[in-house]
Amino acid sequence: MTTTTEQLEQVARLAAEAAPVWRTSSAGERAGWLRAIADALDANATELVEIADRETRLGSARLTGEVARTTGQLRSFASVVEEGSFREIVVDDADAGATPPRPELRRWLVGLGPVAVFSASNFPFAFSVAGGDTASALAAGNPVIVKAHSGHPELSRRTAEIVAEALRAAGAPEGSFALVEGREAGNALVRHPVVQAAGFTGSVSGGRALFDLATGRPDPIPFYGELGSINPVVLTPAAVTARGRDLAAGLVGSFTLGAGQFCTKPGVVFIPSDAGFEDAVATAVGSVAGGPLLTDRITAAFPDGIRTLLDDASTSIIAHGAETPDGARPVVVTTDAAAVAARPETLLEEVFGPLTLLVRYRDEADLHAALHVVPGSLTATLHAEDGDDVSETLELLQLRAGRVLFAGWPTGVAVTWSQHHGGPWPATTSLHTSVGATAIRRFLRPVVFQDAPERLLPPELRDAALASVPHRRNGVLVIPA
Known part of the structure; x- marks a missing residue:
């Protein structure tokens, strides 16, 4: 009509x-x-x-x-x-x-x-x-x-x-x-x-x-x-050491919630290299199913988005979720911070559906170079420990999002007087x-x-x-x- x-x-x-x-x-x-x-x-x-x-x-x-x-x-x-x-x-x-x-x-x-x-x-x-x-x-x-x-x-x-x-x-x-x-x-x-x-x-x-x-x-x-919003997440080495398994389970629960069709889905996660976090995520996602996507157009766009990511030489799939007969299967892709800093227009494009991109960083300089090119988002999340000096990282995240989280995951938006659901372009x-x-x-x-x-x-x-x-x-x- x-x-x-x-x-x-x-x-x-x-x-x-x-x-x-x-x-x-x-x-x-x-x-x-x-x-x-x-x-x-x-x-x-x-x-x-x-x-x-x-x-x-x-x-x-x-x-x-x-x-x-x-x-x-x-x-x-x-x-x-x-x-x-x-x-x-x-x-x-x-x-x-x-x-x-x-x-x-x-x-x-x-x-x-x-x-x-x-x-x-x-x-x-x-x-x-x-x-x-x-x-x-x-x-x-x-x-x-x-x-x-x-x-x-x-x-x-x-x-x-x-x-x-x-x-x-x-x-x-x-x-x-x-x-x-x-x-x-x-x-x-x-x-x-x-x-x-x-x-x-x-x-x-x-x-x-x-x-x-x-x-x-x-x-x-x-x-x-x-x-659009990719909602960056940063995990410090100390956070992964202290609670890596719990963080992996939380990430999987968040990026697969609603078959990854939330505007606050954690789409890009910066993780320390050689900390074993990829293995923890692969273990956590293996038994998690996706689900049907909302429209034919979204359903067709999801595999296209995956292919675009995988066309970049720096990327690879490290894990899938459980298969479902009529739904999008969760997928975890990895790359590194240097590639993101060099090609953000490809690697930081939002993929609507149950996909998250793990970005390995070697040190703070490597992380911050990548964060400088992250587009505006609705949320940014920082998981750190009390002994971490994260002042510069926090400043970069504040510049790129309207809501900064220090615990939990960004899916879920409380309807309150203090809430802000917005962010720099292209988030809003x-x-x-x-x-x-x-x-x-x-x-x-x-x-x-x-x-x-x-x-x-x-x-x-x-x-x-x-x-x-x-x-x-x-x-x-x-x-x-």
């Missing part, structure tokens, strides 16, 4: 009409609308999981958990809206004695207007129709138009029906939410003058094409894309996160009222309302009791 030009125009017109209602909605109204969506999805979870498993083969246990994460995100953003600090309200009182004289200024953040959201294939709930981008855009006070992913069309339509009906029943305006389908409709959506921002999770090539459309408009709009196209409370910041813009009569101020900026909202006044942070 493809959305026609006429259908897209209708959707855009309704979203434009709904935008002022969303922008001026009270915290209570907006939070109620978000919770209504969450309640409706929970009420229909069994049906949705059955559809999702049929289209993605991710399994009911994984998908049931993902529905809970999705509804949890919606409720979390409802709480963010009610708490109010996302508005970043700042008041400077008038001061005629200042040099120069200062007018009264009241600043806050408001919704941009209709937002386009592009669904991801690997998270059919949490990063899809009612996922984090949709939740944060609605929480910011914007109608949302979602472009469905072709990997789960039936699920996308049913989820959209549930969301739209929940909003309607909760009293949200017509045009608050809509779904479009087809690549041309997605391209047209980004170019449509009604749309004021776009969120995307997917491939570098697809994201870059949409980014160029967004910035090439007569009126360019922000494009928040989460694209901006400095903002797509997970956690501050993801809302992507879909807001600042507006300042100067010397405005109180009757013309938005209710939230009047003194009576400020008593219950975190804000800054004359440089002093005010926290309601």
Whole structure:
């Protein structure tokens, strides 16, 4: 099913009409609308999981958990809206004695207007129709138009029906939410003058094409894309000596989780030469199965990615996981740091699926030369011991990732106020996160009222309302009791 030009125009017109209602909605109204969506999805979870498993083969246990994460995100953003600090309200009182004289200024953040959201294939709930981008855009006070992913069309339509009906029943305006389908409709959506921002999770090539459309408009709009990420991991010699077997088991569990289709998969692991870590990984992966990949396109690309790696003379396969009749078999490839430093464009290309690349390094200089060419990632992980001097390594990892881990493995992203799910290009196209409370910041813009009569101020900026909202006044942070 493809959305026609006429259908897209209708959707855009309704979203434009709904935008002022969303922008001026009270915290209570907006939070109620978000919770209504969450309640409706929970009420229909069994049906949705059955559809999702049929289209993605991710399994009911994984998908049931993902529905809970999705509804949890919606409720979390409802709480963010009610708490109010996302508005970043700042008041400077008038001061005629200042040099120069200062007018009264009241600043806050408001919704941009209709937002386009592009669904991801690997998270059919949490990063899809009612996922984090949709939740944060609605929480910011914007109608949302979602472009469905072709990997789960039936699920996308049913989820959209549930969301739209929940909003309607909760009293949200017509045009608050809509779904479009087809690549041309997605391209047209980004170019449509009604749309004021776009969120995307997917491939570098697809994201870059949409980014160029967004910035090439007569009126360019922000494009928040989460694209490719290899998520480097560094193991020090001391860490391998102290707990090599456990680290190997953790790595295998992480890079094979979800058949290697997580954007936070540890794709490149720097290991000390001659420490025996490759053998530990080979032992750990031998009995671990992969699984079916999400789409025919991803399934075809996985062996192509392996072949591209193996075309480099420095690489070799050291281990496979267990074979499965209808899934991608896990694979571990090795190379060395000198080759990575010389040919990063080949050896550090993301391979989506259950593959990890072990990169042997001789010493710190060898490691750091390779880390200098690692592209931007969502995460970086450092496993070291207390006696290790890792200051320079840590500095390099901080430059290349938005989240640095010192224990565990990067798969799994907590939905919290402090979370940052983003990183330098090509991990994302901006400095903002797509997970956690501050993801809302992507879909807001600042507006300042100067010397405005109180009757013309938005209710939230009047003194009576400020008593219950975190804000800054004359440089002093005010926290309601």
